[in-house]
Amino acid sequence: MAACARAATVSIFLFLTKVTLATPATTPAPRLTENDCAVHTLPIEVLQQLMNSAEVILKNSDSGTAAQPGTGSSDAALDGSATHILLRRMDSELTELRRKVLSLEAGNSPTTSHQQEINSSIVNQLQQLQEETRQVKDQLSAQVQQLQEEVKNQLSDQVQQLQDETKEVKNQLLGLSQQVTQALQVPVATSGRGLETQSGHDTSIRPQDCYDLLRSGRNESGIYTIYPQTCGLPGEGVAVWCDMGEKEVDEGGWTVVLLRRPLSTQVNFNRGWRDYRIGFGSPDTEYWIGNDVLHAVTNGATQVLRVDMTDWDGQSRYQEYSSFHVADRDHEYSLRLGTGSGTAGDALKRHDNMLFSTPDRDNDIDSSRNCAVTYSSGFWFNKCLYVSPTNPLLSKQKNAKGIIWNTFHSDLTTLQRVTFKVKPAMCYSG
Template identity: 40%
Template sequence: MEIFGLVFIGILFVLKQSTADHCGSWHGSDHGDHQRYPKDCTDIKDKGVCKSGVYAIQPSTYPEPFYVYCDMDTDGGGWTVFQKRLDGSVGFFRGWSEYREGFGNVNSEFWIGNEKLFYLTAQGSYEMRVDVADFDGETRFARYDYFRIGDEANLYKLLLGGYSGTAGDSLSGHNGQAFSTKDSDNDTADSNCAVAYSGAWWYTACHSSNLNGLYLGGEHASYANGMNWYEWRGHHYSLKTSEMKIRRL
């Protein structure tokens, strides 16, 4: 299932499918010929659904529904995942339009799309969580008590609240910064950080995190162009997995 180009007849099936017997089931709400979709994974959790997986949602002012991966297991569940990396099967060194619309597959590696993320976070107050793992089996997390991005006219600017967690804070330094890609340089450096570090991010001049960088499989000699989270494994270690997810408060 791609996160774009969906056949929406199939969405009704996803919404109406049952979860495990001990969980609730999401049946949606019918109003004549109109199906009311949940606006995020928090909505789905609030209906009693507790099985992680792919569901269809539609933010309140977004023009059409789309598939997302809902994490119902981590820290109480209800998380809408907007970035996932796990094996390097999807390339993340892409341009502005691809990051705007989204790419990949919600069952594996993907970026949900900045436009969708804007509409999601415009619905209310959201927290954000980053889960990362290295190749030694160690895991860490970073949690931010507020997360929102601006619209495209404001270059999907990052707005971030306070940090807690075990990974170290490698994102607060990017707070207030516009999103940059290899073909849209909005950072504060003289050079193009997205090109220099093979990613797409809310670069300043340039980064303390680069989770959309190259999948380099652990330690690497090159500087800061991997899937880096500086406060945990530094600029010469490319992580094994990452998930970025939001939950409505």
């Protein structure tokens, strides 16, 4: 603004000089327009005042020259005197103009101060914006990190599930391979239970259980594939451990449905409803055959259940039930047991008529908690347990969170080995 005012002063001075020396004194000062003011960024009133002052100077110089007494007839002398007077007046007027410009500059101070306030406000807003940007960036970074963790965990779970499923398929292929070998090498039996079903299905190739295999000549314990029937139709192959006995043929033919034993790395039995439904683990380590298979195996001919168990001191006990039935999924795989007998005591009978529960499905009769969560396993929990063959396998200690059978060790001393196995009741003399 100050520079502009000085430029305006110089422009007016040049105008005055030009008008005085080259044009008639009657030439009026030009009128200023808004555009002129915009160019100089000066108030139009100020510029107009400056131009009016210039016009006054011209008029005064004109009248002063005409009124000069005793100047004779010499136009040159007259012109020189008038010019001198004019220059002096111009000098005076310029001094006044400078004063006004200085005043104008001083008058601009509040505007400058106001501009500084605006600038300061803009700087503050910029700093605030930068701070908010930094906070948003931090939040986004944290969210990205959280998402990465979640994706990582989900992928880890899926990988674990795929590994389990791969293992199951591998076991099934192993059993199938053995089955093919058996079909090629072992003479097909022509009589005996299960070798010809009522529907005419040839179970010499697709045995329904380990007893079928035993009757077809497979008397060595090991991993086999069985095909439990569902509603009279042959089911999918399931790799299982067949306990074929050690002395006489009739002692074997047990299909193991639950296998627990000490390993360098235990199979995780703390699993959800889906895993317990389809089964998990492996016959060469530990496994749960799966509730759908349990239903298929036990829904036809009456099955005997035998439980063998061993504690950490090497003591073994067993308990048998004259019948063992597992309902279908619509009935939450509820358990029905027959009469118990054996050396371990009837603890499992306390779980009779219970529905199956897992950590993600609470079907127990304890309204205050989910027993499957408390004991990290899936089972026919009561309120909560008297036997716990699917609990984590713990070293010898008195702890219901390990594997217990409370009519074997009523002080809840843990066991190291448990198997649940079934066999058609009509084929078992007990």
